[in-house]
Amino acid sequence: MGGLKTQHRNALPVPTRKPRSSRTGRATMADVATAAGVSAMTVSRALNRxxxxxxEVRARVAEASRRLGFVPSRLAAALATARSMTVTVLIPSLTNSVFIDVLAGIQExxxxxxxxxxxxxxxxxxxxEERVLRTQLASGPDGVILTGLDHTPATWDLLRSIPTPVVHTMDLAPDADDALTVGFSQFDAGHAVGRHLVERGRRRIGLIAGQLDxxxxxxxxxxxxxxVEAGRHDPSLELMVPDSTSVALGAELLERMLAAHPDIDALFLCNDDLAQGALFHCARRSIAVxxxxxxxxxxxxxxAAWTLPPLTTVATxxxxxxxEAAHLLLxxxxxxxxxxxxxxxxxxxxxxETT
Amino acid sequence: MGGLKTQHRNALPVPTRKPRSSRTGRATMADVATAAGVSAMTVSRALNRxxxxxxEVRARVAEASRRLGFVPSRLAAALATARSMTVTVLIPSLTNSVFIDVLAGIQExxxxxxxxxxxxxxxxxxxxEERVLRTQLASGPDGVILTGLDHTPATWDLLRSIPTPVVHTMDLAPDADDALTVGFSQFDAGHAVGRHLVERGRRRIGLIAGQLDxxxxxxxxxxxxxxVEAGRHDPSLELMVPDSTSVALGAELLERMLAAHPDIDALFLCNDDLAQGALFHCARRSIAVxxxxxxxxxxxxxxAAWTLPPLTTVATxxxxxxxEAAHLLLxxxxxxxxxxxxxxxxxxxxxxETT
DNA sequence: GCCCTTGGTGTTAGCGGTAACATCGAAACA
DNA sequence: TGTTTCGATGTTACCGCTAACACCAAGGGC
Incomplete structure (x- = not known):
């Protein structure tokens, strides 16, 4: 009895210098330094500058480095330099290819x-978004890219409180010096479609939208x-639902729309997948498009260019x-x-050809 | 003259305790500790355990924490605990929705x-892949998820040399205890399509493939x-190109195929976008499908379910x-x-309905 | 020959946390 | 009432790297 407590106190205190490598098993800069017969600082320099x-030393370090399979820890470097070489990118959804395209541009x-x-x-x-941003900020990104401009007040405060640069995408800042912004005018784009349908002589022009961000x-x-400008606006021809868009939804909503308003002669669908679904529905019902x-x-x-007939749409x-967002951020x-x-x-x- | 060199040596050495916050301007755990009248360690405990x-102390710490807008540095924690709470996920491409779907599952x-x-x-x-893996390993992920099993020998060595668990996706390991693997048999899937076309009584069955991974x-x-099993294999009906797949490519390749072999009566297209392009081409050329x-x-x-006619395909x-890969890794x-x-x-x- | 550069390298002191152990008062036990 | 136990908190020593400065020998100007 008596000695049941763990008392590793006498476990050979190790002569201050560990024999090699660290807790993770990976070689550290100190290991390479020893192997190359120089100081850790010199190894750091040999690698970074x-x-x-x-x-001659550079060669020795490179050799030792290779031999030990040394991979410098970005974590330690980040902590020491206060640069993580990391950029937080927040997007609404992974499965919406719109944001993936943006992401790809950022990544490249x-x-x-x-x-x-x-x-x-x-x-x-x-x-x-606010929650995710908070947790991401904990890993000290050097930059932040957000989607849109609709953030909570707390998010705006948070963004202002950090020294990290921030870029907002997909939209345009109302006044340009408030935030770094890269996008296009969603309003103007919608306006262009409306005007186009008007110019085509359509009179009963409807709207179908999902994913109401x-x-x-x-x-x-x-x-x-x-x-409104053309005097052809009829609010009852607007069908807006919060569901996320899909081909199936497009077909379904068109059916609903036609049931309520069989006289519509044009339709703006706020996303191509909805439009494809609508197109499919038309084909099935032999509605001429x-x-x-x-x-x-x-x-x-x-x-979109490969539907039958090919779809009129807005290229974004x-x-x-x-x-561009990445460039601005850089x-x-x-x-x-x-x-x-x-x-x-x-x-x-x-x-x-669909209009 | 003489004093041109920068010699900040006498710049008031600050009484050892910095007044508040750190180089980054953000509050540190020590700041919170001081504010709450406890030690840094206690703050750490209050937050993590x-x-x-x-x-009472917990409340004081929470209060101070909030007041100072304290965000604990993951970097420092990662360095100290040797856990980065990070998982490296390597995929071939961001713009191929196949991998994005996998990624979404992982993320969730x-x-x-x-x-x-x-x-x-x-x-x-x-x-x-090897290159990217090397750089990613530098930030010490706790786990790795790779696409496929086709890695360079050096990559395999690398994977074996680290203590980090690794999961391979989209494919099946030839022998199960070599690596953690989640996927399905690509071979069997292709086989099923071949047999299906044979069973439909087709005799001249072609193949179109892109993105030859x-x-x-x-x-x-x-x-x-x-x-081959059905005795209907004709190698000349295989059209394989390295280009990445797209609707446009599908249309183009079908045209080529038909020019060379007008007698084909069935076709396996190795990805749905190719198939959609082919379908489009058929519609345009009035080829009955x-x-x-x-x-x-x-x-x-x-x-795929919304083409005309709806496309026969393999759901993966x-x-x-x-x-599942994420679960295995966890x-x-x-x-x-x-x-x-x-x-x-x-x-x-x-x-x-296309078969 | 003296002093100042200059380039190459080492030393020290952290970055912001946490593991491990030390400490201490109060409750529990004998 | 002395001792043990235990919960709450503090101290110390890093994690692996780098900024900043110290140091030193060789070269240059006078």
């Missing part, structure tokens, strides 16, 4: 500069204004937005904070 | 456990064997693969290494 080290641009995008998914809600709403607003019903989509997703510069992270504050990348109305 | 701290599963997936893009080449090849192999030509795709991507459990990261080593999630032949 080779010009500061003699040819950041990667060559050694920055690692770290993705957070916000599920389209500002509250979740602020950007979708702005598109709808633009469309509405175009119709664009003869009896004109259809316009949004985003110019992959298959998703990839370019990602690239500039800001390097202290070059002078560039334009709000970049409008525009959009293109792709008039094809 | 509240039960180890008295109710890992997130609630506090793990942060960090994505690397390998561009479909094992060499780039190992998984695509295995599908093709399976398909080929099915035809499935009357004159049967078409089968692969993956059951979003629009992409999301489930992500979820188990391994927590030391529960006992689960099944190779998980076959199967596939489903979706017979629709």
């Amino acid at each position: 080779p010009d500061k080290v003699s040819e 641009t950041l990667s060559p500069h050694g920055y690692q995008p770290v993705i957070g998914v916000t599920g389209y809600t500002p509250e979740e 602020p950007r979708t709403r702005q598109r709808c607003d633009g469309w509405r204004q175009a119709l 664009p003869g009896r019903l004109a259809l316009a989509g949004f985003n110019d997703l992959g298959g 510069p998703r990839h370019a937005i990602g690239v 500039a800001a992270m390097n202290g070059r904070d002078d560039g334009p504050r709000s970049v409008d990348l525009g959009f293109r109305l792709m008039v094809r | 509240p039960d180890k701290v008295s109710e 599963t890992l997130s609630p456990h506090g793990y942060q997936p960090v994505i690397g893009v390998t561009g479909y080449t094992p060499e780039e 190992p998984r695509t090849r295995q599908r093709c192999d399976g398909w080929r064997q099915a035809l 499935p009357g004159r030509l049967a078409l089968a795709g692969f993956n059951d991507l979003g629009g 459990p992409r999301h489930a693969i992500g979820v 188990a391994a990261m927590n030391g529960r290494d006992d689960g099944p080593r190779s998980v076959d999630l199967g596939f489903r032949l979706m017979v629709r």
Whole structure:
């Protein structure tokens, strides 16, 4: 009895210098230093600023490094330098290809500069965005890229309180020096579609929208204004549901719309997948497109040019937005904070055969 | 003259205790400790193991924490605990929705456990994969999820040399205790399509494939064997190109195929986007599907059920693969290494109207 | 020959946390 | 009432790297 407590006190206190490697089993800079017969600092220099080290030592370090399979710990470096080489990217959803395209642009641009995008998914809600941002900030990103401008007040405060540069995408800042922004005018894009349908001589022009995030709403607003301007707006022809968009939903909503308003002769669907579903429904019901019903989509997703007939839609510069956002962020992270504050990348109305 | 060098030596050495916050401007644990009148360690405990701290102190710490806007540095914690709460996920491409679906499954599963997936893009080449893996390993992930089993020998060595658990997805390990694997048999899936076309009585069955990664090849192999078994294999009906798949490519390749072999009566397209392109081409050329030509795709991507006619294809459990891979990894990261080593999630032949 | 550069390298002191052990008062026990 | 036990808290020593400065020999200007 008596000695049951663990008392490792006498477990050979190890002569201060560990024999090799660390707790993780991986070689550390100190190991390489010993192996190369130099100090840790010299190893660090040999790796990060080779010009500061003699040819000969550089070679010895490289050799030892290779031999030990040394991988410098970014974590330790990040802690010591206060630069994580990491960029937080928050998007509403992973399965919406719109954001993936933006992400791809960001990734391609950041990667060559050694920055690692770290993705957070916000599920389209500002509250979740705030939560995710908070946890991500804990790992000290060097930059932040957010989707949209609809953040909670607390998020805005948070963003202002950190020294980290922030870029907002997919939308345009109302006043340009409030935030770094890269996108296009969702309102104008919706307006262009509305006007296009009007110009095609359509009189009963409807709207179908899903996934009612602020950007979708702005598109709808633009469309509405175009119709109002033409004196052809009928609020009852708007069908807006919160469900996330899909081909199936497009077909279903069109059916509903036609049941209530068989006289519509044109339709703006706020996303291409809805439009494809509508197109499918028309084919099944032998509704002539664009003869009896004109259809316009949004985003110019992959298959839009390959429907029958090819879909009129709005091409959005998703990839370019990602690239430009990353460039802006890179500039800001390097202290070059002078560039334009709000970049409008525009959009293109792709008039094809459904209108 | 003389004093031009910067010699801040006498810049008031600050009384050892900095007044507040650190170099980054953010509050540190020490700041909170001071504010709450306790030691840093107690703050750490109050945050990570509240039960180890008295109710009263916990409240004081929470208060101080809130007041100072304290965000604990994950970096420092990671360095101290040797756990980064990070998982490296390597996928061939961001723009291929197949991998995004897997990724989404991973993300959803890992997130609630506090793990942060960090994505690397390998561009479909094992060499780039090795490179990306190397750099990612530098930030000490707690786990790794890779796509496929085709890694460079050096990658395999690397994986073996680290203590970090690794899961491979989208494929099945030849022998189950070699690696943790979650996927389905690409070969069998291809075989099922081949047999299906044979069973439909087709005699001149062709193949169109793009993006020739190992998984695509295995599908093709399976398909080929099915035809060989039926005595209907004609190598000249295989059209395989390295280009990445797209709707446009599908249309183009079908045209080429028909030009060379107008007598084909069935076609397996190794990805749904190719199949959609082929379908489009058939519609344009008034080729009856499935009357004159049967078409089968692969993956059951979003629009497959909504083509005209609806596309026969193979539904692959992409999301489930992500979820299961994450579960396996979580188990391994927590030391529960006992689960099944190779998980076959199967596939489903979706017979629709194009065959 | 003296002093100042300069380039290469080492030393020290953290970055912001946490593991492990030490300490201490009060409750529990004998 | 002395001792044990235990819960709550503090101290110390790092994790692995790098900024900043110290040091030193060789070269250059006068």
